[in-house]
Amino acid sequence: MTEIADKLREAIGRCEMALRGEILPHQINAWDMWETLTSASDGISEPEEHLLYASLVRLIVETVRLQCRWLRYEADELYVDSDIAREKMESLSMRTLNTIFLKSFHPLVEVEQLTEGAMKMGEDHWNGLPEGIEEGDFPDGEFIMYDASSAEGEFVLQKISFEELLDGIEREVLEKISGNGVELNYGDFISRGGSAEFAEMVSRSYLSSFLISQGRLGTRIEGPELVLFPGEGDGKDRTQTLAIILRKRGGAG
Amino acid sequence: MLSKNESSILRLILFRRGMRPGASLEELQKVVGEDVEESIRSLNELLGELGLEVVVIEEADELLGGGRKRAFVRSKPPLNRQEVKLCGFDRRHLAALAVTSSFLANRGGRASELEIVNLLRKKRVSPRKIDRLIESGYLSREGEMISLSWRTLAEVDLDQLKRLFISAKSPGSGD
Numbered sequence A: 001m002t003e004i005a006d007k008l009r010e011a012i013g014r015c016e017m018a019l020r021g022e023i024l025p026h027q028i029n030a031w032d033m034w035e036t037l038t039s040a041s042d043g044i045s046e047p048e049e050h051l052l053y054a055s056l057v058r059l060i061v062e063t064v065r066l067q068c069r070w071l072r073y074e075a076d077e078l079y080v081d082s083d084i085a086r087e088k089m090e091s092l093s094m095r096t097l098n099t100i101f102l103k104s105f106h107p108l109v110e111v112e113q114l115t116e117g118a119m120k121m122g123e124d125h126w127n128g129l130p131e132g133i134e135e136g137d138f139p140d141g142e143f144i145m146y147d148a149s150s151a152e153g154e155f156v157l158q159k160i161s162f163e164e165l166l167d168g169i170e171r172e173v174l175e176k177i178s179g180n181g182v183e184l185n186y187g188d189f190i191s192r193g194g195s196a197e198f199a200e201m202v203s204r205s206y207l208s209s210f211l212i213s214q215g216r217l218g219t220r221i222e223g224p225e226l227v228l229f230p231g232e233g234d235g236k237d238r239t240q241t242l243a244i245i246l247r248k249r250g251g252a253g
Numbered sequence B: 001m002l003s004k005n006e007s008s009i010l011r012l013i014l015f016r017r018g019m020r021p022g023a024s025l026e027e028l029q030k031v032v033g034e035d036v037e038e039s040i041r042s043l044n045e046l047l048g049e050l051g052l053e054v055v056v057i058e059e060a061d062e063l064l065g066g067g068r069k070r071a072f073v074r075s076k077p078p079l080n081r082q083e084v085k086l087c088g089f090d091r092r093h094l095a096a097l098a099v100t101s102s103f104l105a106n107r108g109g110r111a112s113e114l115e116i117v118n119l120l121r122k123k124r125v126s127p128r129k130i131d132r133l134i135e136s137g138y139l140s141r142e143g144e145m146i147s148l149s150w151r152t153l154a155e156v157d158l159d160q161l162k163r164l165f166i167s168a169k170s171p172g173s174g175d
Helices: A003-020 A030-043 A047-074 A082-091 A094-102 A116-128 A151-156 A162-180 A186-190 A198-213 B004-014 B025-032 B036-050 B081-086 B091-105 B113-122 B129-135 B150-155 B158-167
Strands: A217-222 A225-230 B052-058 B069-075 B110-112 B139-142 B145-148
Touching: A003 A030, A003 A047, A030 A047, A082 B091, A082 B113, A094 B091, A094 B158, A162 A198, A162 A225, A186 A198, A186 A225, A198 A217, B004 B025, B004 B036, B004 B052, B004 B069, B025 B036, B025 B069, B036 B052, B052 B150, B069 B150, B091 B110, B091 B113, B091 B129, B091 B145, B091 B150, B091 B158, B110 B113, B113 B129, B113 B145, B129 B139
Parallel strands: none
Antiparallel strands: A217 A225, B052 B069, B110 B145, B139 B145
């Protein structure tokens, strides 16, 4: 590394500091930079020195341009010192700042265009929507009521009742126990021996928990495992389903 | 009535092509020739009746300069609070823009990111809004420095902003 290259690098570093805003532009003495450049021009021999020389020329030009604009900016009648600006910003309320801003805010206006691709995407989305609900069919009340046998009802409500699902799970447990003649591992049962998807596993464990709390199934811890066995409950404390119908006051309901 | 050149300029500016709204002055010159600035001036007289105006700004850092000129159509009078609400502007986005643009306008267009983050925190605005403002073209980031970008130069009357900022009374200033 030569002495010339060092001097050029140092000058480049100073210019870059001003351009990055780490020092103010007028803290750079452009004439000193120019002196460095002219004194270096006679002794340049290495390709690296040529590269540094060219970089410094470009950076001096940018720094002088920055100094020009900075001077013009500081000479502006609306110039506010940096510290004063910060203090004032901190003292003004958000409401005042928003009001000031909105009085000088002129949003741009533009016209959006639809492309063929966007039209196709919109059409596909529209065609993919479930059928059966026509626009304007919704009743005025707060609740949308569906007839259980209607197409909409089939889409929104499952026909299978909760009790049927519970009975199905209970039947499955009992069949497996009678088939094997032994108690059933809880983990294996809810995961179907590891083949069930996560959603199905959650659903089976949710339903099993109802059967256990109703006494229709029992559980016991054996070593590290939890096992299921037929419960001793007589079904008297089974959950009862209560239908609640909401009617609008004075309405037909 | 708009002349052929004026209506052509208006269409080119209003219909969006590419990432940015508006049209570059070079594009407009290709269509209407050298007297594009005169056409924009006469177009502005007609658009004023609709509450719109065409502005030409330089797409560059206010201090470093050197960018291309681009024409945009914008609202001539500033929007009032009701209009801002109805136009669907995000309140928090506008608050972040109000703080950063007021600060940067009074700092010559550039300031360090750390300074802006501290200021936003003091004003209880999320500093993550800086990235959103950069994405939408209001600010630009160069290393650790944040500067005003093309969209702020096009949408915000910076002289008016500075004037209002200077004349705003701080609470407890007594004047």
